[in-house]
Amino acid sequence: MPEQFIVNPSDSISGITHVPGDKSISHRSLILLSISEGVGNITGLLESDDCLATLEIFKMLGVVINRNKDNSYTVHGKGLYGLLKPKNKLNCGNSGTSMRLLCGLLSAQNFSSELIGDDSLSSRPMERISSPLTLMGANIKTSSKGTSPIIIKPSKKISAIEYKMPIDSAQIKSSIILASLYARDNTSIIENISTRDHTENIINFLGGNIENNNNMVTVNPRNALLSKDIDVPGDISSAMFIIVGCLISKNSKITLKNIGLNKLRIGGLEILKMMGAEIEISNLKNYGPEQVGDINVKSSKLNGIKIPSNYIASAIDEFPIIFIAASLAEGKTILRNAEELRHKESDRLYAMSEGLKKCKIENKLYHDGIDITGGKISGAVIDSFSDHRIAMSFAIAGLVSKGTMTIMNTENVSTSFPDFFKLTKDIGLNIDRRVI
Numbered sequence: 001m002p003e004q005f006i007v008n009p010s011d012s013i014s015g016i017t018h019v020p021g022d023k024s025i026s027h028r029s030l031i032l033l034s035i036s037e038g039v040g041n042i043t044g045l046l047e048s049d050d051c052l053a054t055l056e057i058f059k060m061l062g063v064v065i066n067r068n069k070d071n072s073y074t075v076h077g078k079g080l081y082g083l084l085k086p087k088n089k090l091n092c093g094n095s096g097t098s099m100r101l102l103c104g105l106l107s108a109q110n111f112s113s114e115l116i117g118d119d120s121l122s123s124r125p126m127e128r129i130s131s132p133l134t135l136m137g138a139n140i141k142t143s144s145k146g147t148s149p150i151i152i153k154p155s156k157k158i159s160a161i162e163y164k165m166p167i168d169s170a171q172i173k174s175s176i177i178l179a180s181l182y183a184r185d186n187t188s189i190i191e192n193i194s195t196r197d198h199t200e201n202i203i204n205f206l207g208g209n210i211e212n213n214n215n216m217v218t219v220n221p222r223n224a225l226l227s228k229d230i231d232v233p234g235d236i237s238s239a240m241f242i243i244v245g246c247l248i249s250k251n252s253k254i255t256l257k258n259i260g261l262n263k264l265r266i267g268g269l270e271i272l273k274m275m276g277a278e279i280e281i282s283n284l285k286n287y288g289p290e291q292v293g294d295i296n297v298k299s300s301k302l303n304g305i306k307i308p309s310n311y312i313a314s315a316i317d318e319f320p321i322i323f324i325a326a327s328l329a330e331g332k333t334i335l336r337n338a339e340e341l342r343h344k345e346s347d348r349l350y351a352m353s354e355g356l357k358k359c360k361i362e363n364k365l366y367h368d369g370i371d372i373t374g375g376k377i378s379g380a381v382i383d384s385f386s387d388h389r390i391a392m393s394f395a396i397a398g399l400v401s402k403g404t405m406t407i408m409n410t411e412n413v414s415t416s417f418p419d420f421f422k423l424t425k426d427i428g429l430n431i432d433r434r435v436i
Contacts, residue, residue, distance in 0.1 A: 001411070001435050002408075002409060002411060002435070002436050003409070003410045003434065003435050003436070004406060004407060004408050004409070004410055004436060005391065005395045005405075005406070005407040005410045005421070005431055005433055005434075006405070006406050006431070006432045006433075006434060007395050007397075007399070007401070007404070007405040007406075007429065007430060007431045008398065008404050008405075009398070009399065009400060009401055009403075009430065010249065010399050010428050010429055011250070011251070011428075012250055012251045012252040012299075013242075013246055013254065013399065013424075013427045013428035013429060014252055014253050014254060015254060015255075015426070015427045015428075016255045016257065017242065017254065017256060017257070017423060017427055018234055018256070018258060019235055019238040019239045019242065019256060019259065019417070019423070020044075020047070020048070020234065020238060020418070021045055021046040021232035021233070021234065021235060022232055022233055022236070022237075022260045022290075023046050023048060023051060023097070023235055023237065023238075024097065024196060024198050024235075025230075025232050025260065025290065026044075026045045026046040026048075026232050027051055027054050027095075027097045027098065027101065028174070028198050028199050028202050029045065029202065029230045029232060030045070030051070030054050030055055030065070030073075030075065031058070031101060031105065032202050032203060032206060032225065033075040033077055033206075033227055034058045034063040034075055034077060034078060035077065035079065035080050035083070035105070035181075035225060036077040036206050036224075036225040036226060036227040037079045037225065037226055037227060038226055039074060039076050039227055040074075040077065040227035040230060041072050041073065041075075041229045041230075042074075042231075042232060043070075043072040043230075043231050043232065044232035044233065044234075045071075045072070045073050045232055046235065046416075047071075047418065048414060048416050049093055049094065049412075049414050049418075050093065050094060050095035050097065050098065050415045050416060051095075053092050053093040053095045053098050054092075054097075054102075056091075057086075057090045057092070057098065060086040060087070060088065060090060061084055061086055061090075062078060062082070062083055062084030063076065063077070063083070077225075079224060080181060080182065080223075080224065081110075083111075085111035085112070086111075086113055089114045089116050090113055090114065090116070091116050092116065092117045092148075093117060093118055093121070094117065094118050094120055094121050094345065094415050095117070095121065096121060096124055096171065096344075097171060099115050099117055099121060099148060099150070100126070100129050100171040100172065100175050101178060101199075103115065103129045103130065103133060103140060103152065103175050104129070104133060104174070104176060104177070104178035104179040105178040106152045107136070107138035107139070107140055107152055107155065107158065108138075108155075108158045108178075108179050108181070109152075110154050111154060112152065112153045112154065113151075113152050114149055114150065114152070115148055115149065115152070116148055117148050120386060120387075121148060122147055122148050122149075123147060124148075124343060124344075124345075125147065125343055126142045126146060126147055126148055126150060127142055127146035128166075128167055128169070128172055129172060129175050130146075132163050132172065132175075132176050133175065135163065136158050136159055136160075136161050136180075136183070136187075137155045137156065137157055137159045138179065139153040139154065139155045140153075158179050158180075158182045159183055159184075159185075160180065160183040160185035160187040161176075161187055161188075162188040162189075163176060163187070163188070163189050163190065164190040165189060165192060168191065168192055168193045168312075168313040168340070169340070170196040170198075170199070170313075173189055173195055173199070173217065174198075174199040177189070177199050177200065177203070177210070177219055178199070180219035180221065181203075181208070181219065181221055181225075182221070183219075184221065185221075186218055186219060186220050186221070187218070187219045188216055188217070188218050188219075189216070189217040189219075190215060190217075191215045191216075191217065192215070193309075193313045194212075194215055194264055194313070195264060195313045195314075196265055197217075198289075198290070200217065201262075202289050203225065205228060205288060205289035206225040206227065206228055207222065207224070207225055207226045208222050208225055228288075229288075230288055233258055233259060233287050233290055233292040234256065234257070234258050234292075235259075235260065235416075235417075236260050236261065236262075236268070236318075237268075237317045237318055237389075238417045238420075239259050240318045240322075241321050241392050241395075241396050241420070242254055242256060242297075242423075242424070242427070243256070243269075243277075243279065243297050244272070244324055244325045244396055245396045245424070245429065246297040246298070246299065247272065247277050247278075247297060247298075247299060247325060248325060248400050249399045249400055250299055251299060252297075252299045252428075253297070253299070254296075254297045254427065255294055255295070255296050255297075256295040256297075257294050258287070258292050259294070259295050260287075260292055261281065261284065261291050261292055261293050262290055262291060263291075264313075264314050265314055266314065267311035267313070267314030267315030268311075268314075268315040268318035268322060270311055270315075271305070271307055271308075271315055272302075272322070274305050274308075275303055275305055275325060275326075275329055275333075276301055276303050277300045277302065277325075278297065278299075278300045279295060279296070280295075280296045281293045281294070281295060281296075301330070302325055302326075302328060302374075303329055303331055304326060304329045304333040304334075304372070304373070305329075305333055305334075306333075306334040307334065309336070309337045312338050316338075319335070319341055319348065320348055320352055320387075320390055320392075320393040321389070321392070321393045321396060323356065323370070323393070324377075324393050324394070324397045326372040326374060327356060327359070327361045327372055327375065327377055327397070328375075328376075330374055331374060332371055332374070333372045333374070334369070334371050335371075336366065336368055336369040337368055337369065338368055345385075345387040345388065345412070346384075346385035347385075348387065348389070348390065349365060350365065351384070351385045351387060351390045352370070352390065352393070353365040354383070355382045355390065355394055356372065358378075358380035358382060359378050359379075359380045359382075359394075359401065359405075360375065360377070361373070361374075361375055362375065376402060377397050377400060377401045377402065378401060378402050378403060379398075379402060379403025379404045379405050379406075380401075380406070381406045382394045382406065382407045382408065383408055383409070384407050384412075385409070386411075386412050388415050388417065389416070391407050391409070391410040391413050392413060395407055395420075396424075396429075398430075399429060399430075410433070421433050
């Protein structure tokens with residue numbers, strides 16, 4: 001059923017809180033433990049629609065996955081060659097991560113499969129995945145539009161390649177890595193800018209061998225990955241909504257506990273610090289294959305900046321909420337070289353530009369970016385374009401809006417942050433949810 005958020009201004013938000021598990025790490029933990037040997041437990045798995053789509057697909061591929069009383073999950077690995085032919089099409093729902101990563105893994109299997117998704121996912125480009133996999137010998141076909149459904153048939157063999165990435169995308173890189181586990185020789189992936197490396201970290205944690213030297217990722221195939229327990233830290237992308245909410249509201253102070261602080265995921269934090277945000281990290285420690293810590297935030301006076309291109313890949317999911325921060329900053333914020341934002345769950349450059357205009361925030365849209373001039377956010381009725389990050393960003397904007405903020409089509413928030421409504425309400429956001 002269609003849902004909407006109704007948000008009225010709040011005096012402040014405060015508290016010590018947690019956010020759900022990291023979405024990227026949750027996906028990859030399920031995938032990699034499913035093709036490992038032995039039994040591994042996942043604690044902190046994000047129980048979002050996207051991650052549960054991945055979980056259900058691996059059950060269809062013959063993997064036994066049990067949910068335990070303590071909300072952890074036990075994955076009984078099948079090994080690299082133990083997956084079974086599915087009886088039905090594999091439905092990825094709204095999850096681009098599921099579809100793109102599974103293309104790489106399934107291309108190396110000895111059975112046929114078909115990946116499908118919802119209307120939004122079915123409009124997203126998939127040739128960026130099928131092209132390098134075809135170079136490796138995969139028998140993979142997209143629709144005539146280069147989108148799903150994706151049909152994968154067994155190939156004679158998967159060959160190692162050297163591939164220069166045309167797009168800075170961790171999903172493309174991870175898809176190639178998963179296929180490379182089945183090649184006889186080493187595969188090299190050359191990145192322009194390093195993208196998130198959760199796939200590499202988890203594979204190495206499970207006994208694999210992936211090296212990264214000067215933006216060249218080299219996959220050294222092994223005969224097996226060995227299951228281990230994985231603790232999933234809090235998702236920095238989800239934490240960013242709370243962080244920006246604290247920064248833009250008065251007399252606010254928030255501590256977020258046990259957040260994943262992978263160095264290739266904190267571009268959003270660095271951008272906010274450049275804008276003048278008071279953000280401090282404490283209790284930094286290693287947490288399985290990842291680094292985690294606590295994030296301490298205070299209300300801050302923000303200034304517009306030109307966002308450095310080297311932070312774009314590591315902040316790609318956070319730009320909608322960064323645009324809200326820019327809307328309250330003094331002066332102009334400028335973003336370029338971010339055309340990839342047009343190929344997410346929505347065209348996020350367009351969706352944010354339209355929403356900000358309705359909120360009386362001056363902005364100018366470009367093919368690869370946007371200029372945002374800070375001001376005062378007015379209440380408005382916002383079309384989220386059924387994009388979870390657009391919906392949550394404008395809900396946070398409602399903290400300081402001059403009037404009621406109504407966000408339409410918010411049901412997709414469950415794809416990444418199912419606890420968003422309860423968590424934000426608990427720390428002081430004046431938010432209601434309505435089924436229409």
